[in-house]
Amino acid sequence: MQREMRHELRSRRSWLAILLYIASTVYITYLAFQHDLDPVTWNALFWILIIFISMFAASGSFAGREGEMLYIYTLVSPRKFIMARLLYNGIFMLLVSIAAYIGYSFFAGNPVGNIVLFMASMLLAVWGISSLLTMAFAISGKGGGGFTLMAVISFPLLVPLLITAQHVSSISMQAGGDNYVGSLAALFALDAIIAALCYLLFPYLWRD
């Protein structure tokens, strides 16, 4: 069942839209800073980019699926649906953020010293962000508030993820940093908490 869901969701037309969005946001950010970016600013801007792109990607994933929802509701248990959805969105967001990273490095340089650590922080953080935004979008979808509501709901909840991710990636700017294990563990724990909450709470949202 899970695999079926994933394959079904894979055929999307919006790949081009997302890539275009990444390209334009990266380029605009680059244009806004005429001189070379120091690592701290680079880091901050990178995570802001990731937020915007995630919001866009998350909103795209739920749009235009109203008719299908009833059909899916009768077929699949909500728990499986949300796991499949989280999995798919997580992988999708990861690819998107790697693309963003490549694009950003292309324009603004790549001051990352410890690539492995950076990638680890990106992997964990992006997974958490995508799960949270998926859940937030599900909530706001039921609420009928649209994009504003989703932004309002998701922003405060995103902040611990972002702060921790920024902390780890700023450590990764120096080649081989120290004192990062605690924050990485914190990121992982946050992801686990978010995923568990989504898993537990989604069926209640689903009943409609």
Add this chain to the structure above:
Amino acid sequence: MKLLNASWWKVLCVIFLMYTVIAGFLVEVPHLPILHETIRNLYFHVCMWFSMMFIFTVSLVYSIKYLMKPEEDSDIIASEGVNTGIIFALLGLITGSLWAKYTWGAWWINDPKLNGAAITVLSYFAYVVLRSSIDDEQKKARISAVYNVFAYVMMLVFVMIYPRLSGVDSLHPGNGGNPGFNAYALDYHMRIVFYPAVIGWVLLSAWIASINIRLERIKRNNHN
């Protein structure tokens, strides 16, 4: 209902709070460098957050209760709990800010614990926004209950777990290598005011919440 209407704990609340305010300013306190008399803020600022935690926990319990068995009363208690808790959180921020002005010299600093507290308040504001954006009663109750669970867990992360992480530097007492209020409150003089203060403020938060709950119950009864 009987417990909510009973007056014995409200009288107790008034007694404790009056004692706190009077003794809080008259009883002598240990003199520590930089802090001097501002340590008295312990009786107010810390108690605000304790009350907020208490009320939000009650709200969480009733949110979960609502998800398990959808009864309108659970939803009333959950939502009014959040409303009351937000007031205490804001008071906590204000009292903390006043303290900071005298101790650190600034109303607000860029500090993990402070930011965490502010974000917590924001996330509960988002709860209120969420509730107001849905019209159908049952949908509103169910979805806000789901969000309440999320917000509560995130609050625990922000206010308790995050400032205690090894890499995080915080100026707030009790985090980042500063002596926590346990070190202060061990002093006998502070303890005799602090413990009744906690009880008094928590009772006050329960009282305010109970009034809000009863008001909301009446409002909804009139509606139906």
